[in-house]
Amino acid sequence: MAEHESLEFGKADFVLLDNVSMEEFMANLKLRFEKGRIYTYIGEVVVSVNPYRAMNIYGRDVIEQYKGRELYERPPHLFAIADAAYKAMKRRNKDTCIVISGESGAGKTEASKYIMQYIAAITNPNQRAEVERVKNMLLKSNCVLEAFGNAKTNRNDNSSRFGKYMDINFDFKGDPIGGHINNYLLEKSRVIFQQEGERSFHSFYQLLRGAPDSLLRSLHIQKDPKAYNFIKVGGQLKSCINDGADFKAVADAMKVIGFTGDEIQTVYKILATILHLGNLTFGVDGDVTLIENTKLVSVIRELLSTKEENVEKALLYRTVATGRDVIEKQHTTQEANYGRDALAKAMYERLFCWIVSRINDIIEVRNYDAKIHGKNTVIGVLDIYGFEIFQNNSFEQFCINYCNEKLQQLFIQLVLKQEQDEYQREGIPWKHIDYFNNQIIVDLVEQQHKGIFAVLDEACMNVGKVTDEVFLQGLNTKLAKHAHYTSRKLSPTDKSLEFDRDFRIRHYAGDVVYSVVGFIDKNKDTLFQDFKRLLYNSSNSVLKAMWPEGKLRITEVTKRPLTAATLFKNSMISLVENLASKEPYYVRCIKPNDVKSPLLFEHERCRHQVEYLGLLENVRVRRAGFANRQTYPRFLQRYKMISEFTWPNHDLPSDKDAVKRLLQGCGFDHDVAYGKTKVFIRTPRTLFSLEEQRAEMVQRIVLFLQKVWRGTIARMRYRRMRAALTILQAYRRYKVKSYIREVNRRFKNVRSMKDHGRHVKWPTPPKVLRRFEEALKSIHSRWWAWTLIKGLSPEETLQVRAKVAGLEALKGQRADLGLQRAWEGNYLKRDSPDTAASFTLVSSDLQRKDKFMRVLFSCNVRKINRFHKSENRAVLITDRHLYKMDPLKQYKPMKSIPLYNETVLSWIPSGRADQLMSGVIQVTGLSVSPGKDQLVVFHTKDSRDLVVCLQDMVPANESRIGELVGTLLSHFKSEKRKLQVNIASPIQCSMNGRKCTVIVEPKINQSQPDFTKSRSGYILAVPGN
């Protein structure tokens, strides 16, 4: 019930006619045709009238208007039906098919192309490359199939001479992922013969008119079709076909589809071979049959890549196996002609089937796994040869018309019969609408034993000479009483029928007179084995592959092949079964006139088509009937969310009650009927409205589900995190524990170890315990040190303290601190044994006088005096004083410097009383150099620093600076006093109040360190090497 179209264009749906009568139907059809409205609905069936002119209604903008729309939202169009089929497939996961019917030239092929274009245009919004590839292949394949399968007939310049059913496979997202083409009975007799005004298949003319000269030369053919017997009838016909341009388009398409260069060349060679075959003539010489134009044989040999004598032999002889013997039987010229024609037809048919199978290889669905990708659904498009009546109707027309009977039967079954039966079954009040059921004609053709095909097959099975007339006699006896069959014998007065030649069938679409001439041959469809072997043995692998049965040896008994009629019948039955298993959509094409005029609406011609297509009955059934029916559970499943009574589950006694409740709630009660198992919805509008409400609710449900699901996910994630954390903690505890356990194990016997665990390797701690490990290590170190020092004597303790102090002060800043040896401190006695007695004397004297407790250090030194002269002296450092002594005068003390301020002064050397009294004399610091020399500067508070270099040591060159520094520091520390220690070079000091520097310089030939004066102070020259 299309809208959005003004009434001036007539009624967009025949259901809206005021009266369903032929007059009104025709008036509406005519009005719409004249107004350029070529499409009209009968419910969901599209009636299409061939406009015979280019219509501007297939562009991108129009596609957009129909995309995703419901049927009745837009003016009638093929696109709407294509969209409906697509939606049904996508929404309900249903396989659908679009059946396009109508007589030859009514516009079926064009319609199928527009439908394909539409589907291609609305799918694959994401531009997936693979899907684009598939779509391109599907569209391109058309062009190739039309070149080889279509021809100009008297009814249609581009008449399909084969049936085509194309399945398009879609993935769960609704994108095309592949396809498959079934082809039906190619009218191959056209290869060798065409009626007046007709042409052979386009491919021949395309080759002659479009191929470059070089190609033509290599194929040994010339441009003029008149030169070839097989195609000369249609060679000079005028039409708007542009063969030259089509040749290029087809060649390109073949390339795009994926035909190899070799394959394309072979295609051309086969076409050329067929043309040459047509020009072969046979003659007789005595009783020998021969080829008159033998030159052609070598051309054919070259094109077929076989041996020349084999070509000739295959054309002139037939190998026959009689029991074990194999003999070669020569053909008569008649047989040779028959063989040649059969070869030409068979080669072309094979070529065509091979092209289809190559296309199928390429577009076939790949890598689809229903488990992963969901069900793959199919839209089938059927474009089959239309019903036709020619001047001379032969076996092919008979098959074609039978095919149309079958399709009409399917239409009747699905649209008229099933629907009415269903209303009855479901108990819906219904007044039966009568229609003509063509099952009787279908039976006439295909019934076992009695049908025309059966009679034909029977005739073919007879041994001996079987003629077409015998077949006709068979028909006459078997079908004499059949209402739809007649012949001259049965109705002798009918002059339109020829005796022994014609029979007439009253088809649903009209009477057709068939001539039985050729029926037997065409049905047997014999091709001598010799040809099959010839082609199989070609060195052209593409050609060879088309003839696999050529490999059978002549003696191998093969089953009698099925006849052409049986093959065709079987293929039709399976086609109809296939269509019936899908949800069908119909396009009914009507041809407005026989002269391809865009203006002419031949009333009678159209009326006839409307009548035999059963369109009026269609309208009646549709009008009284219902647009949609669904079982109650299914209906509920789909729409239960739009009513509170049914969502999420109803508590009514039955689904039927629930559906009633739901529909009453929506206010649709008047537009529906309740059957026993199904609910019937009259107008599509109601269904659409239900769909709309559902879509709205689905959004909410989706939101709700999302909400719940998100919550669930979050909770799941939270629980996982918690678990991970627990595991983490346990693991960490475990790591810590095992670390501690390991430390315990390794250090268990640390007390009894010789080195108290110094050698023990620490285990690697977990990251968190790095600092803990440091602490542990330091605890161990301390404990270890403590165990070392706790057994020391007081003397040893002092020494260790001194060494520690020395190490702290000098570590890294001076080499050789002498830590390894014992620090004796009081070295003078050892170094100068000869004078030791005097030193001991002076020392005890001083101890008495100055009351010192112990000697910290003593040593011989070289010293700079006030007059910049160096002299030998000795120093003695006690816990209270630093004494400078003169070794040459029995160690007479020459100077005494308190280590720090004393309150009580017991001994004052002469001439220094003033300074001492003021308390300014005291040692404030030490300076040593970073080198190995034994230089030391004692800084005093009165700026009269004492600059000395230790010397005369035993053993010689013993390094004592470390000991001196360490001992003094340690002592000062124990007295809680500060002593400044500098390590520097040069050393800054004050002599007699003047600042100066002391530099250490190695000198060659210097046997002992000694001081000399320099400009800024002094140089201590040390032995250099």
Ligand SMILES: Nc1ncnc2c1ncn2[C@@H]1O[C@H](COP(=O)(O)OP(=O)(O)O)[C@@H](O)[C@H]1O
């Ligand atoms: N929708 C259309 N728009 C324009 N011309 C059309 C249309 N349908 C058919 N024709 C014309 O009619 C001719 C025959 O149509 P075609 O589809 O080949 O018929 P069929 O397949 O039914 O035998 C086409 O070649 C074209 O010229």
Ligand SMILES: [Mg+2]
């Ligand atoms: Mg066609």
